[in-house]
Amino acid sequence: MDHGPSVHGGVGSHEMGGAVSLVETWGAVVFIGWAVVMWAAVVVLAFANRGPVRPWLFRTAVVLIGLGVIGQVGHFQEHVAQAGYWVANPYAPAWMTPWGDGLARGMGQVDPAKPALGMEILHLTGNFVFLAGLVGIVQITRRATGHLKSRKWGRMGVWMQGLHGLEHVVLTVSVALGASRAVGLSTWFGAIDPGPALVTYRVWWHFVANLIGTAILAVAVYHLWRERRAVRAGYEEGREGDGGGPGRPARGGAAPGAVWVRGGAPVSSPSGR
Structure with a gap:
């Protein structure tokens, strides 16, 4: 979610003009808490799946996947809206939806002196919510035997989104450390001067990355639904496995x-x- 130029003159910068509302603050807290809870569930599942089956393991994985899907639907619509805005206004600063802008403002309170930081934290959080959902697909299929297409696509998504998430870690850290503009593949490591060229490159870079990632998630969930009986059977106690x-x-x-x-x-x- 890239925003227009600010005092730093770079794409993705976020102008913290005016007071941040209570709704924006709590929205930021809830969204970050959402990501933290999901990754806590990932850690619990990863360790618990090494031992005997527990009744809550399957349900926890299902909820984790569901939250990841919901989060990515919201995340991807932001990129679709940005790409649509660019098509209508190719030379204008990048745009954010009102709800995306509000969340970025809330997160930007961590350091108001860095106008782009809130937007970068928002992007980082959204991508790690997405990644946690993909990890949930890998975890829920871990006990099933045989070849599962859902597991294959889930692993593919984890690798792809893991690299995308790493890109956002680099972007966020560079801004947090005081870089005049975010540094990463989607900004050509800061080599592109602020302006329409940088806006175009970054908006479409992230749109394509999320389009591919969302397509992988959709295919993985589709196969998971088709293979749900085989996956569920792996959690049935008393089942004699191989x-x-x-x-x-x-x-x-x-x-x-x-x-x-x-x-x-x-x-x-x-x-x-």
């Missing part, structure tokens, strides 16, 4: 005649004596 135990990620075969019990350890069956 060596992964009841709801455990597959790790190798058990001895002949062995069955898996709730604790996850193989024991000999009566018929195997």
Whole structure:
């Protein structure tokens, strides 16, 4: 979400004119909290999925994916709106929706002396909400055996969005450290002078990146829905897997005649004596 020139004269700068409203402040707090909660869930799922199945694991992953999808719908519409505004006004400063502008103003309070910082933090937060949702797809398919298209597309999305997220880390850190303009691939590392050329390059760079990422997410969710029974089966306790135990990620075969019990350890069956 790139904004018009400010005192720094760079694309993506955000003018903190006037007092920031309480709604803008709380909106920024809620959105950042949204991202923090999602990444806390990612960490919990990553560790919990190493052990035996728990009833809440599947539901938590579903909620994580849902929040990621909702967040990316809002994020992508901002880029669509910006691209549409550019088509109508190719030589004008970049534009933000009123709600995007309000969130950027709220986040910009962290350092009002850096007008572009709020917008960069907003962009960084939105991209990491998106990334957490993609990680959720990888996590929810972790216990399922066999080849899953949803897992393949989810991993593809994590790699693609991970690189995009890294770009936003660099952009945000450069502004936070006092750079006169954001430094990153989408600004050609600060080599493009402020003006229509920089606005055009950055607006379309991020639009295309989000278009590709959103398409990958849509395909992953589509396949996840089609493969939902196989994914859900991996969370059913008491299911005899191919060596992964009841709801455990597959790790190798058990001895002949062995069955898996709730604790996850193989024991000999009566018929195997």
